[in-house]
Amino acid sequence: MFPYAICNETYQDWKLETALAHAKESGYDAIEIAPFTLASTAYDLTAKQRGEIRGKIEDAELDVVGLHWLLAKTEGFYLTTPDDAVRQKTSDYFCELARLCRDLGGKIMVLGSPQQRNLLPGVSESQAMKLAADCIRKAMPTLEQCDVTLALEPLGPAEGDFLNTAEKGLELMDLIDSPNCQIHLDVKAMSAEEKPIPQIIRETHPHIAHFHANDPNKRGPGMGDVDFIPIFQALKEVGYNGWVSVEVFDYEPGIESLVKDSIAYMRQCEAAIS
Numbered sequence: 001m002f003p004y005a006i007c008n009e010t011y012q013d014w015k016l017e018t019a020l021a022h023a024k025e026s027g028y029d030a031i032e033i034a035p036f037t038l039a040s041t042a043y044d045l046t047a048k049q050r051g052e053i054r055g056k057i058e059d060a061e062l063d064v065v066g067l068h069w070l071l072a073k074t075e076g077f078y079l080t081t082p083d084d085a086v087r088q089k090t091s092d093y094f095c096e097l098a099r100l101c102r103d104l105g106g107k108i109m110v111l112g113s114p115q116q117r118n119l120l121p122g123v124s125e126s127q128a129m130k131l132a133a134d135c136i137r138k139a140m141p142t143l144e145q146c147d148v149t150l151a152l153e154p155l156g157p158a159e160g161d162f163l164n165t166a167e168k169g170l171e172l173m174d175l176i177d178s179p180n181c182q183i184h185l186d187v188k189a190m191s192a193e194e195k196p197i198p199q200i201i202r203e204t205h206p207h208i209a210h211f212h213a214n215d216p217n218k219r220g221p222g223m224g225d226v227d228f229i230p231i232f233q234a235l236k237e238v239g240y241n242g243w244v245s246v247e248v249f250d251y252e253p254g255i256e257s258l259v260k261d262s263i264a265y266m267r268q269c270e271a272a273i274s
Contacts, residue, residue, distance in 0.1 A: 001236060001270050004263055005030035005065045005245035009037050011255060016053070020060035022256075027263050030063035032245045033104065035097065036073040042093070042100040050103040057105070065210070065243050066106030066148065070097055071113035079117040079135050080128035080162060087135040090116075094139035094150070102146040108210045108243070109143070110184045111136075112153040114160030128162055133175035140178040151184035151209040156192030165193055166204045173207060182209035186247070187226060191216040197226075198234035205238035211245065213266060218250035220258050222265025229269045236273060 006028045011019035023031055038053065039045045045053075057064055071077050077090040094109075101109055119128055136150065143150055154169040163169055169183045183204055190197045201208070215224030222228065235244075246262045253261075 001232070001274065002240075002244040002266075003029040003063075004266065005032050005063075005243045006259060006262075007032045007034065007068065007245060007247045009034045009069070010246070010248055010251075010258060012251065014255070017056055017060070020057060020062055022259065024060050024062055026259050027267075028062070028259075030065045030243060030245075031057060032065040032110075032243070032247075033067050033106070034069040034072065035067055035100065036069060041074055042096045045100060047103070050100065054104050064104050064106040065245055066101045066104075066108035066110070067097060068110035068112065068247070070094070070109060070111055071116040074116075077116050078120075079113075080123060080131045081120060082123060082127075082131060087131065088138070091135050091138040094136065095142040098139070098143045098146040098148045101148045107147065108149055108151055110151045110153050110210055110212075112155055112159075112184075112186075114155050114162070117162050118160045119162055125162065129172055129175060132162075132172060136176050136181065137178070140176065140180060143180045144178065149180045149182055149209050151182055153184040153186060153189070155186070155189045158192065159189070166190065166200045170204065170207065183207045184210045184212070186212040186214065187221070187228075187231065188212070188214045188216050188218065191226060196230075198230050201231070201234040201240075202238060205240070208238075208240055208242065210242055211235065211240065212247040213244050213262070214247050214249075218248060219253060220246055220248050220262030220265070222261060222268075223253065223258075228266065229272050232266075232269050233273050
């Protein structure tokens with residue numbers, strides 16, 4: 001029913017070719033890439049290197065979802081700062097990330113990166129909304145030209161204090177006002193909301209551009225208390241046909257278990273509602 005992807009940082013220090021082969025063998029259809037696993041910044045990847053990476057992914061017979069952790073492990077970028085120069089620098093970097101996403105064959109850029117968007121001293125939430133919209137809006141012509149969609153990712157209060165609900169994500173999306181700016185939903189993040197996850201999915205449709213499968217315990221789907229059957233039922237009900245991508249943060253179970261047990265559980269859930 002859903003095409004499955006996995007985030008490449010799940011494989012930690014594995015060689016890219018080995019990770020891609022394992023993802024394919026495990027039944028995934030695509031890879032989702034954290035730019036920091038490829039280089040310090042997107043600017044550091046030459047056209048030749050981008051082509052080589054895309055070639056390796058194609059050789060593994062996988063698709064590329066796109067990019068996430070857009071600003072992780074970078075310096076000098078900030079989404080909600082009143083500093084015009086820093087916001088412009090951040091907007092310019094989103095443009096370069098869009099070009100990288102396109103060059104690798106991807107279509108989605110997931111904007112989480114809470115450490116580069118949390119509220120700064122003296123900046124209210126409403127001000128931060130306007131600042132973030134200004135920063136992102138300037139990059140949207142490049143994303144549109146690259147045929148890349150920016151998927152705004154609401155995150156729970158454990159991660160930060162800005163854009164904590166899907167409703168707030170929709171509010172920011174409306175301020176940006178581009179067809180290439182939509183919403184990303186993450187099970188771990190939605191678990192922190194007061195609303196049930198299926199309700200959030202129904203209320204956010206039809207603006208869901210991408211979906212992360214995980215558990216509040218930071219492991220893969222099926223490795224905690226969250227039941228994915230009603231989640232998958234809601235996704236099916238609203239006609240979601242995008243990627244369901246596994247993203248984990250706790251690697252204690254081991255890479256092979258995280259990769260294979262996650263997709264096995266999701267397939268069980270899929271079978272239960274088919």
